[in-house]
Amino acid sequence: MSRFQGTDSYVATEDLRVAVNAAITLERPLLIKGEPGTGKTVLAREVANALGRDLIEWHIKSTTKAQQGLYEYDAVSRLRDSQLGESKVHDISNYIKRGKLWEAFEAPKPPVLLIDEIDKADIEFPNDLLLELDRMEFHVYETGQSVSAKVRPAVIITSNNEKELPDAFLRRCFFHYIRFPDPDTMAAIVEVHYPGIKKTLLSEALSMFFEVREVPGLKKKPSTSELLDWIKLLLAEDMTPGQLKERDAKNILPPLHGALLKNEQDVHMFERLAFLSRRDGR
Amino acid sequence: MFVPFFLELRKAKVPVSLMEYLTLLEVMAKGLAEYDVEKFYYLSRATLVKDERNIDKFDRVFGQVFKGLEGNLDGVESSAALIPEEWLKKLAERHLTPEEMAQIQSLGGFEKLMETLKKRLEEQKERHQGGSKWIGTAGTSPFGAYGYNPEGIRIGQDRSRHRRAVKVWDKREFKNYDDSVEIGTRTIKVALRRLRRFAREGAATELDLPGTIRATAHQGGLLDLKMRPERHNKVKVLLLLDVGGSMDDHVRLVEELFSAARGEFKHFEHFYFHNCPYEALWKDNRRREGDIVPTHQVLRTFGPDWKLVMVGDASMSPYEIAYAGGAVEHWNEEAGSVWMHRLADAYPSLAWINPVPKSSWSYTSSIGMIERLTEGRMFPLTLEGLDLAMQNLNR
Numbered sequence: 145m146s147r148f149q150g151t152d153s154y155v156a157t158e159d160l161r162v163a164v165n166a167a168i169t170l171e172r173p174l175l176i177k178g179e180p181g182t183g184k185t186v187l188a189r190e191v192a193n194a195l196g197r198d199l200i201e202w203h204i205k206s207t208t209k210a211q212q213g214l215y216e217y218d219a220v221s222r223l224r225d226s227q228l229g230e231s232k233v234h235d236i237s238n239y240i241k242r243g244k245l246w247e248a249f250e251a252p253k254p255p256v257l258l259i260d261e262i263d264k265a266d267i268e269f270p271n272d273l274l275l276e277l278d279r280m281e282f283h284v285y286e287t288g289q290s291v292s293a294k295v296r297p298a299v300i301i302t303s304n305n306e307k308e309l310p311d312a313f314l315r316r317c318f319f320h321y322i323r324f325p326d327p328d329t330m331a332a333i334v335e336v337h338y339p340g341i342k343k344t345l346l347s348e349a350l351s352m353f354f355e356v357r358e359v360p361g362l363k364k365k366p367s368t369s370e371l372l373d374w375i376k377l378l379l380a381e382d383m384t385p386g387q388l389k390e391r392d393a394k395n396i397l398p399p400l401h402g403a404l405l406k407n408e409q410d411v412h413m414f415e416r417l418a419f420l421s422r423r424d425g426r
Numbered sequence: 427m428f429v430p431f432f433l434e435l436r437k438a439k440v441p442v443s444l445m446e447y448l449t450l451l452e453v454m455a456k457g458l459a460e461y462d463v464e465k466f467y468y469l470s471r472a473t474l475v476k477d478e479r480n481i482d483k484f485d486r487v488f489g490q491v492f493k494g495l496e497g498n499l500d501g502v503e504s505s506a507a508l509i510p511e512e513w514l515k516k517l518a519e520r521h522l523t524p525e526e527m528a529q530i531q532s533l534g535g536f537e538k539l540m541e542t543l544k545k546r547l548e549e550q551k552e553r554h555q556g557g558s559k560w561i562g563t564a565g566t567s568p569f570g571a572y573g574y575n576p577e578g579i580r581i582g583q584d585r586s587r588h589r590r591a592v593k594v595w596d597k598r599e600f601k602n603y604d605d606s607v608e609i610g611t612r613t614i615k616v617a618l619r620r621l622r623r624f625a626r627e628g629a630a631t632e633l634d635l636p637g638t639i640r641a642t643a644h645q646g647g648l649l650d651l652k653m654r655p656e657r658h659n660k661v662k663v664l665l666l667l668d669v670g671g672s673m674d675d676h677v678r679l680v681e682e683l684f685s686a687a688r689g690e691f692k693h694f695e696h697f698y699f700h701n702c703p704y705e706a707l708w709k710d711n712r713r714r715e716g717d718i719v720p721t722h723q724v725l726r727t728f729g730p731d732w733k734l735v736m737v738g739d740a741s742m743s744p745y746e747i748a749y750a751g752g753a754v755e756h757w758n759e760e761a762g763s764v765w766m767h768r769l770a771d772a773y774p775s776l777a778w779i780n781p782v783p784k785s786s787w788s789y790t791s792s793i794g795m796i797e798r799l800t801e802g803r804m805f806p807l808t809l810e811g812l813d814l815a816m817q818n819l820n821r
C-alpha cells in the first residue's frame with residue numbers, strides 16, 4: 145500500500161505522516177487538532193491527492209446532526225406532494241436524501257472522507273456516529289435498505305477544541321495534534337507555496353513574522369494563512385530584504401502589516417509600542 | 427512487552443484503554459514502526475494519547491520506560507520488561523476500569539488476555555524474522571506459564587541510534603498543553619473555549635412558529651415547517667474580584683477571560699473587593715473611593731439564579747475574616763465571614779477561583795477558612811480547576 149509522505153504543496157512533519165499512515169493502514173479515523181491555520185483542513189485534500197483518491201468533504205455547523213451524514217427523509221416535501229397529488233409520492237425513496245457518509249460508503253474506490261470541525265456540532269454528535277464509523281454500515285428504516293461500505297474510506301476528522309469529545313469516540317481514533325510550525329518547517333511551508341522565493345527575503349520575513357507573534361498581548365496572533373498572504377504581498381510589491389529590514393523606531397510595524405495583523409486593536413498596540421520606543425529614544 | 431508501558435501510562439493518569447493497547451499491538455504487527463525508535467514513539471503516541479494535554483505525561487513515561495533506548499539497547503530489557511506476573515495482575519486489576527475488566531472476563535479472563543497478547547506478539551515475530559527483533563528469544567521468563575518471553579524490546583537499528591542528540595520525547599514540547607499547569611497567556615484561549623462551552627448547552631432545534639406560518643402562507647396553505655437553532659445562553663454570571671494584592675495579574679487574567687466570554691452569557695456583572703468581601707463593593711478598580719455599591723444592594727439586585735464566581739488569593743490575616751473591625755483598610759461593622767455566609771446563602775451556585783497553586787493552600791490558614799466558608803468550592807487557576815469550577819456551577 146502506498147504511504148503518505150506529504151506532497152509538493154503540503155509539508156507533513158514525520159509525526160503527522162506516521163499518524164496518517166497508521167490510520168490509513170488500520171482503516172480507523174484520524175482525529176486532527178491544532179491551532180487555527182495549521183493545515184488541518186487542507187490535510188484531507190492532500191492525503192486524497194497523494195493517494196489518488198477522491199475527497200468527500202463534510203463541513204460541520206452547530207446545527208448539523210449526525211443523521212444528516214447518513215440520509216435525510218424529507219417528510220415535508222412528501223406531504224406537500226401528496227396534497228398536490230403528485231405520483232412520485234408513492235415511492236418513498238424519492239424523498240430520501242443521501243448524506244456524505246452514504247456517498248463515501250458507496251464510492252467505487254475508497255475515498256478520503258473529511259469531517260471538518262466536528263466540535264462545532266452538539267456534544268452528542270460524535271457518539272451518534274460511533275457505530276456507523278466503526279462498522280461502516282447503516283440501515284435506512286424508511287426503505288428497509290442497508291448501506292455498507294464496499295471498501296472502508298479513510299476518515300479524517302478535525303477539531304478546534306471547542307468541545308470535549310466523548311471517550312468512546314476517542315478510543316476508536318488515532319490522534320494527532322499539529323503544533324505551530326517551527327521556523328524551519330514554516331520556511332518549508334512557504335517554499336511549497338512560493339517556490340523559488342529568495343532565501344534572504346524568506347528568512348527576513350520569517351524572523352519578522354515570529355517576532356510579531358511573540359509580542360505579548362496580541363488579540364489574534366498571525367498564523368500560517370496570514371504569513372502566506374503577507375508574503376504574497378511582499379512578492380507582488382517586489383520588496384527587497386533590505387527594504388523589509390529598514391525599520392527604525394518610527395516604523396515598528398512591518399511593511400504591509402495589514403495582511404498580518406487583522407485586528408484593529410493589535411495595530412493600535414503596535415503603534416503604541418512605536419510611540420513608547422520613540423519616547424525612550426531608542 | 428508493552429504491558430509495563432501501558433500500566434505506567436495509566437499510573438501517570440494518561441487514560442489509555444485496553445482497546446487502544448490492542449490497537450498499538452496491531453499497528454506494530456503491521457510493521458508501521460519500521461524498526462525506527464522515533465516512529466515507534468510517534469505511533470504509540472498517536473495510538474494511546476487522544477488529548478494534547480496528556481502528551482507531556484506520555485513523554486515522561488515514554489522516556490522513563492524506554493530509558494536508554496537509543497544509546498544502549500540492552501538497557502531496555504532491564505527497565506521495561508522484567509516484571510513478575512502476580513504484580514502485573516494486581517496492577518492490571520487496580521488500573522483497569524470495571525468496564526475493561528468485564529471485557530476481559532468476557533474474553534475468557536486474564537489468561538485469555540495474555541494469550542491474545544501472546545498471539546499478537548508471535549504474529550509479529552514471524553513477520554519480522556531477521557533484522558532487529560521486537561521480541562527477544564533468549565532468557566527465562568517470569569511469564570513461563572503463558573509461554574512467551576518478554577526478554578525485552580529491541581527497537582531501533584544503528585541508523586536511529588546516533589541520529590539525534592535529544593530524543594523527541596525528552597524535548598517535552600507539549601509541556602504547555604498539560605492543564606494541570608497554571609493558566610497563562612498560552613492557555614488563555616483554551617480556557618476561554620471551555621468557558622464558552624460552559625455557557626452553552628446542547629444545540630437543539632425548535633419549531634420556528636412565526637417562520638412556519640409565514641412560509642406556509644407563502645406556499646398557499648401548503649405546510650412548510652421551519653426549524654431554527656434553540657437560543658441557549660441562559661447563564662447569568664456575577665463576578666467578584668479581589669484587587670490590590672500580589673495576585674493582581676492573575677486576577678486580571680480571570681477578569682479578561684470572563685469579559686471575553688461575556689457575549690455567551692445572558693447577563694454578566696462584575697464588582698471588586700479587597701481581600702475579603704464586606705459591606706461594600708466597587709465597580710471600578712482604580713477609583714475605590716467613589717463608585718461604591720453596598721453589598722446588600724448587590725444581593726438584592728441579583729437573584730439566586732445568578733452564578734457567583736469569586737476570584738482572589740484568599741491570603742490575609744485571619745482577623746480580616748473572623749472579626750468585626752479586622753479589615754485592613756476600613757472599619758468593618760461585621761466580620762468578613764458574616765458577609766461570606768450571606769453570599770453563600772444568596773447564591774447556591776458559587777465558586778472561588780484561587781490563583782495560588784493548590785499545593786501551597788495549606789500553608790496559609792486564611793485560605794482554609796475561605797475554603798470552608800465556600801463549602802469546599804475553591805478551585806485553582808488551572809484549566810482543570812476552571813473546568814471543575816464550571817462543572818460545579820452547572821450542577
Ligand SMILES: Nc1ncnc2c1ncn2[C@@H]1O[C@H](COP(=O)(O)OP(=O)(O)OP(=O)(O)O)[C@@H](O)[C@H]1O
Nearest residue numbers: 153154155179180181182183184185186333368369
Ligand atoms: N504544512 C503545510 N503545508 C502547506 N501549506 C500549509 C501547511 N499548513 C498550513 N498551510 C496553509 O495554511 C492555510 C491554512 O490551512 P487550513 O485552512 O487547513 O488550516 P486549519 O488548521 O484548518 O485552520 P482552522 O483551524 O482555521 O480551520 C492554507 O492555505 C494551507 O495551504
Ligand SMILES: [Mg+2]
Nearest residue numbers: 184185186302
Ligand atoms: Mg480548518
